[in-house]
Amino acid sequence: MKDILIITNYFPPEIGAASNRIFHLAEGLQKRECNVSVITPLPNYPKGEIFNDYKGRFKFSSIENNIKVYRLWLYANNSKSKLLRLFAMISYSLSLICFFCFNKIPKTVIIQSPPLLVAFTSILFLKSKNRKLILNVSDLWPLAGLELGAFKRNSIYRLLQKIEHYNYKKADLILGQSEEILSHIQSIFPKKDTFLYRNYPQIEAPKVLQKHNSDNKIKMVYAGLLGVAQGIYKLCHELDYSRVEFHIYGDGAERSLIKNFIESNTDLPIYYHGELTRNKLHESIIQYDLTIIPLLNRIYGSVPSKIFEYSKLGIPIIYFGGGEGETLIENNKLGWIAKAGDYTDLNNTINKISTAELQKIRASIRKQAFQVFNLEKQLDSLIKTI
Structure with a gap:
């Protein structure tokens, strides 16, 4: 039985794509006769406060x-x-350094990146101890930060680039969540071993709902992080509501702005439903006709995990984020594409969709997603590589 350590910033009971991805990775490796352990911070995401059950602790260990x-x-x-x-x-x-100094570290270590500094610390310390280091890259920092406006091309950015390149150079194998991520890495280190590891969710097959809307209005839903990158507040302003109701689930930096906008525009069919657990959320959003996956700005290397999750729920998708996500939507016939950042094109695309068409394609979307976005097959391939 191979011993594997996973170092990550996010893990359940925290919610979100990052924690789900690492949990399914750990669980999948465990089921494939690996002895898996995980190092993660005390739960605090997304509110930035240690969860009540863990407050007052310096460390906590458990078997889960x-x-x-x-x-x-x-x-x-x-x-x-x-x-x-x-x-x-x-x-x-x-x-992490304190943990490394006083605990036995397995021969194989999977390190989540970003954050760059945590990955750098882990690689710098463990490389000297002759461990096989596998870097799991979910976003291209600092490039993504530059595109989001978090960084400028200055000395700090160049320092982060050096850290990024060091991490890639010293890793024995790199897992990337998109083809763009792997292309970026191989443009720097052409001979680096890489593996495409998508953020496929593990969910039960839902029942496809057959619905009939007498008013011909499309009930569109967004569920996820209400952050600046997603641009939901701007979307509330820009949508043409003549044919669409907009329902919002989630939490994040823009929550207050969105709630205030809804309270100030009671004539508009916008509804905020708060934050739900993953299972409750799936039960709720399957009731809607269409889901939107937006990015305020196209981020190179980013493929939202919602594509895989919502298609497995059988919900048609309108994708409004550019990049590799567009290819996945088009190639697998999961819904519609609107030109990133073009709200006129978004509204025109929505207005061309009929409610009858939305119901017709639900079963085929779910079938395609379960065939193509298969976590078990991906894990079977991964275990042969590591």
Whole structure:
């Protein structure tokens, strides 16, 4: 039985795509006769506060689904201050170093990146101990930060690039969540071993709902992070509501702005439903006709995991984010594409969709998703590589 350690910033009971991805990876490896352990911070995402059950602890360990989980202290916050966010990463990095010094580390280690600093700390410390290091790259930092406006092309950006390149160079194998991520890495290190590891969810097959809308209105839903990158607040302003109701689930930096907009525009069919657990959310959003997956700006390397999750629920998708996600939607016939950042094109696309068409394609979307976005087959291939 192979011993594998996973180092990550996100893990259940935290919610979201990142924690789900790492949980399914750990669980899948465990089921394939690996002895898996996980190092992660004390739960704090997305509010930036340590969860009540873990407050007052410096560390906490437990066995969860036959996986040994070590939860370490960090300075939790969700401040917009770059200095405070940096301090949070440094605090977790220091906790990792202490753990490495006083605990036996398995020969194979999977390290989540970003955050770059945590990955750098892990690689720098463990490479000297002759471990096989597998870097799991879910976003291209600092490039993604540059495209989001978080960084400028200055000395700090160049320093982060050096850290990024060091991480790639020292990793024995790199897992990437998109073809664009792997292309970027191989443009820097052409001979680097890579593996495409998509963020496929593990969910039960839902019952496809047959619905009839007498008013011919499309009930569109967004569920997820209400952050700046998703641009839901701007979307509320720009949508043409003549044929669409807009329902919103989630939490994040724009929540208050969105709620205030809804309260100030009671004539518009916009509804905010708060935040739900994953299972409750699936039960709720399957009732809608269409889901939208937006990105305010196209981010190179980013493929939203909602594509895989919502298609498995059988919900038609309108994709409004550009990049590799468009190819996945088009090639697998999962819905419609609107030109990224073009709200006129988005509204025109929505207005051309008939409610009858939305119902007709639900079963075929679900069938295609379960055939193509298969986590078990992906894990079978991965275990042969590591």
